[in-house]
Amino acid sequence: MTRYLLTRLWQSAITLILASLVVFVGVRQLPGDPALAMAGEEASPERLAEIRTQLGLDEPIATQYVTFVGNMLRGDFGASTRTGTPVTDLIATTLPVTLWLAGYALIVAIIVGILLGVIAERFRGRWPEWVANGFALIGLSVPNFWLGILAILYLAVTVPIFPASGYVPIGEDPLQGLYHLTLPAIILGTSLAAVIMRQTRASMIETMKTDYVRTARAKGLGRSRVLFRYGLRNSLIVVVTIVGLQLGGLISGAVVTERIFALPGFGKLTLDAVFTRDYPVIQAVVLIITVGYIVINLAVDLLYSVINPRIRVGGSN
Amino acid sequence: MLPSLPRSSATRPRKRKIWIPLLAVGIALSTVACQQVQVVDDSPQGADVTSAPIGDQTIIEGGDLVMALSAEPDRLDPTTSSSLYTRYVMQTMCQKLYDIDAEGDIVPQLATALPEVSADGLTVTIPVREGVVFADGSEFNADAVRQTIDRGLTLTGSSRRSELGPITDISAPDATTVEITYAEPFAPLTAALADRAGMILSPQALASLGDAFGDSPVCVGPFKFVERVPQTSITVERDPLFYDAENVHLDTITYRIITDSNIRAANLRSGDVQVADSISTQDVGALADTDGIGILQIGSLGYQAFTINIGNTDGVGAAVGVIGTPLAVEAEIRKAFSMSVDRESLVSSVFSDWYESACSPISPSSPFSSDASEACPEFDPVAAKQMLEDAGVPIPFPITMEVTNTPDTLRFAQALQAAVVEGGFELSISPIEYSTLLDVQARGDFDALQLGWSGRVDPHGNMFNFLSTGGGNNYSGYSNPEVDDLLTSAAETNDSAERADLYGQVVEIVQEENPIVYLYRVRSLTGYTTDIAGVETFADGVVHLSNVAFVEAE
Numbered sequence: 117m118t119r120y121l122l123t124r125l126w127q128s129a130i131t132l133i134l135a136s137l138v139v140f141v142g143v144r145q146l147p148g149d150p151a152l153a154m155a156g157e158e159a160s161p162e163r164l165a166e167i168r169t170q171l172g173l174d175e176p177i178a179t180q181y182v183t184f185v186g187n188m189l190r191g192d193f194g195a196s197t198r199t200g201t202p203v204t205d206l207i208a209t210t211l212p213v214t215l216w217l218a219g220y221a222l223i224v225a226i227i228v229g230i231l232l233g234v235i236a237e238r239f240r241g242r243w244p245e246w247v248a249n250g251f252a253l254i255g256l257s258v259p260n261f262w263l264g265i266l267a268i269l270y271l272a273v274t275v276p277i278f279p280a281s282g283y284v285p286i287g288e289d290p291l292q293g294l295y296h297l298t299l300p301a302i303i304l305g306t307s308l309a310a311v312i313m314r315q316t317r318a319s320m321i322e323t324m325k326t327d328y329v330r331t332a333r334a335k336g337l338g339r340s341r342v343l344f345r346y347g348l349r350n351s352l353i354v355v356v357t358i359v360g361l362q363l364g365g366l367i368s369g370a371v372v373t374e375r376i377f378a379l380p381g382f383g384k385l386t387l388d389a390v391f392t393r394d395y396p397v398i399q400a401v402v403l404i405i406t407v408g409y410i411v412i413n414l415a416v417d418l419l420y421s422v423i424n425p426r427i428r429v430g431g432s433n
Numbered sequence: 434m435l436p437s438l439p440r441s442s443a444t445r446p447r448k449r450k451i452w453i454p455l456l457a458v459g460i461a462l463s464t465v466a467c468q469q470v471q472v473v474d475d476s477p478q479g480a481d482v483t484s485a486p487i488g489d490q491t492i493i494e495g496g497d498l499v500m501a502l503s504a505e506p507d508r509l510d511p512t513t514s515s516s517l518y519t520r521y522v523m524q525t526m527c528q529k530l531y532d533i534d535a536e537g538d539i540v541p542q543l544a545t546a547l548p549e550v551s552a553d554g555l556t557v558t559i560p561v562r563e564g565v566v567f568a569d570g571s572e573f574n575a576d577a578v579r580q581t582i583d584r585g586l587t588l589t590g591s592s593r594r595s596e597l598g599p600i601t602d603i604s605a606p607d608a609t610t611v612e613i614t615y616a617e618p619f620a621p622l623t624a625a626l627a628d629r630a631g632m633i634l635s636p637q638a639l640a641s642l643g644d645a646f647g648d649s650p651v652c653v654g655p656f657k658f659v660e661r662v663p664q665t666s667i668t669v670e671r672d673p674l675f676y677d678a679e680n681v682h683l684d685t686i687t688y689r690i691i692t693d694s695n696i697r698a699a700n701l702r703s704g705d706v707q708v709a710d711s712i713s714t715q716d717v718g719a720l721a722d723t724d725g726i727g728i729l730q731i732g733s734l735g736y737q738a739f740t741i742n743i744g745n746t747d748g749v750g751a752a753v754g755v756i757g758t759p760l761a762v763e764a765e766i767r768k769a770f771s772m773s774v775d776r777e778s779l780v781s782s783v784f785s786d787w788y789e790s791a792c793s794p795i796s797p798s799s800p801f802s803s804d805a806s807e808a809c810p811e812f813d814p815v816a817a818k819q820m821l822e823d824a825g826v827p828i829p830f831p832i833t834m835e836v837t838n839t840p841d842t843l844r845f846a847q848a849l850q851a852a853v854v855e856g857g858f859e860l861s862i863s864p865i866e867y868s869t870l871l872d873v874q875a876r877g878d879f880d881a882l883q884l885g886w887s888g889r890v891d892p893h894g895n896m897f898n899f900l901s902t903g904g905g906n907n908y909s910g911y912s913n914p915e916v917d918d919l920l921t922s923a924a925e926t927n928d929s930a931e932r933a934d935l936y937g938q939v940v941e942i943v944q945e946e947n948p949i950v951y952l953y954r955v956r957s958l959t960g961y962t963t964d965i966a967g968v969e970t971f972a973d974g975v976v977h978l979s980n981v982a983f984v985e986a987e
Binding site for chain 1: 592662
């Protein structure tokens, strides 16, 4: 296990270096000039030249890359070309927002998804299953941005239950913070809840047909105990895999949700940075996302063996 | 790959399956049916409404106002800023030497009178207020003005240099007098000082913050900076040291960045924000009919135009090159295009009359507007087609137009595409993202493109750089010595009537040669909730909140 972990960490480091190279070159291949985006309407040739010098864009690309990696290793990601704010500050303020949002959405999705999945299995062929299936259909087919706009229209304007926008840091005021995040989290979690519901239902149907479940029933265990202890627990392997795979989708889905609800998150930061060709910010956020993916994949692999001891990784027994 | 669902229901009665699509369709229909439908009034929408006056309403002192801002301001440093949205925020914190009023006229703000210009036009004297302090308590005086203008001229990264003109010296002979000396007469100075170049910065803060001034700006203003949460909001609070503090009613103003126009409108409806800028023409009709919401509107000083590349081969600012296409070579083809556009109908159909047609870079509301600058090319598609035949080019004549991929722009581009067919043109639309389009425009990698200019108070800012040979914004690559002379003369003359005449002559030439075909002018549409009053918007497009107050319901 330790050897496997070390191998995975080494592979991750290589991935990170390659990612930094791809990001650095890729960003510079984007059409559009950051100096132009920065200068806006005041884009005289002299002003543009001045900005390029200021940003180091007139240096050879290899020099720029070496500077970038050197600074990055020292924890210096530079400053936003647009607002002058250090990128580390931007990440420090936006990342928690997205993590809270994604975490909240994940909790909503897991609770709703598993609950509906169990209901769908338990009441197969009856109306609760159709309601659960209808939810899954809507959750998967209606885009986030549309759901978000409808939610604001009906749950913030027509019936003002939730705020239409705004953010309160959870650390400052936990209740207000969660209140402001509730609607965005529900919207963001909807599609994941739908996926989890479908997987839970499918997986439980398979599990409930297995011999050990039949044996458990034959032993006289109660229906609920069989359902939750044997059916649900064994079905969760698939659910955990799905959650792991979908976490990335949750973070990228946050881009749209944050934009709709004007949340100062990582997704919004990324989008704005791309639109304004804010190279330092784009580079930093893509690298952070890469690290996130690597860590999540690693965590999911490790979770496999924790949840189901029959599974061993790295070929060991 | 996800495992497929077991076909557990295969043996059940088939009719039950219909519930799923029915449920989905039902929900979809209910959501669509409940959408608010845009109400389009038959009456003309174009009357300016520039303020929601407090009048005899009862003011509630204090309160925290939230304004939804459609884009994030750049660095809050008036010297380096290049964003219109920074002006929104800065105007509550940083008063200027001059301001513009509801009529678009320039009026003194931190100055006490309009500038005095010497007979030779080379020396400009500006009297400034006394007894005023910055938000940090330090004294405002002529030397502070000198330092700010000097910073605009010398700071690396300054966006103000070209706006200030060819200044050779600036001095403060006493505490209330500033003297600026020019190498050549430069009439647009007063207008520049009514914008960011005229926002006077605290020398004490400049000394302590240096280049980081934009992180915590200090000026003379009704409000002072509190905090900026990147990507999210900027908050300012009432400055008790402000010289006119008794007319400031709010405790704080928070500018919340909400880029989507639908969401801004929804926030206004829900009362989460009290003011929202850049309301979409799609939303404004319905908002105007909503109880508790008012709309301010005023024509922009800028324009939206169809720019044709006639000589930009090596990038903007470089020497004019030769583009051999008929569109670039034949002025008659470009004129035929201009004559094919029924601007009034286009604006009416695409923007429900909330915007207005434009035929020149000078807004009709500008003091420099004249009959010549307001004249429009005749809409005559038959004559346009004949001109194409006379030019011996194939009909329909193909043109590719690059545009931004925003919904409003695309809707207009598609309407334009349909409109010019009658005149013998076949317009292809190539939508690209804004930053890319800026790059394409600067490199000259286009036949034609549609982009706008936000506008400046002085026509010099709307014309010189766009139409003079080698101008910093001359994306068309246009070069006409006669136009160059007229524009230079207009910049060096302080006689407003003479300047208006000179700019009018330029417009006449441009309408014949059409390097830029002016199409329409947006109107600044600002929504506000009626529990506040005192909000104003002027021709520079900036929403003024300094004297806003919450008022008691009538």
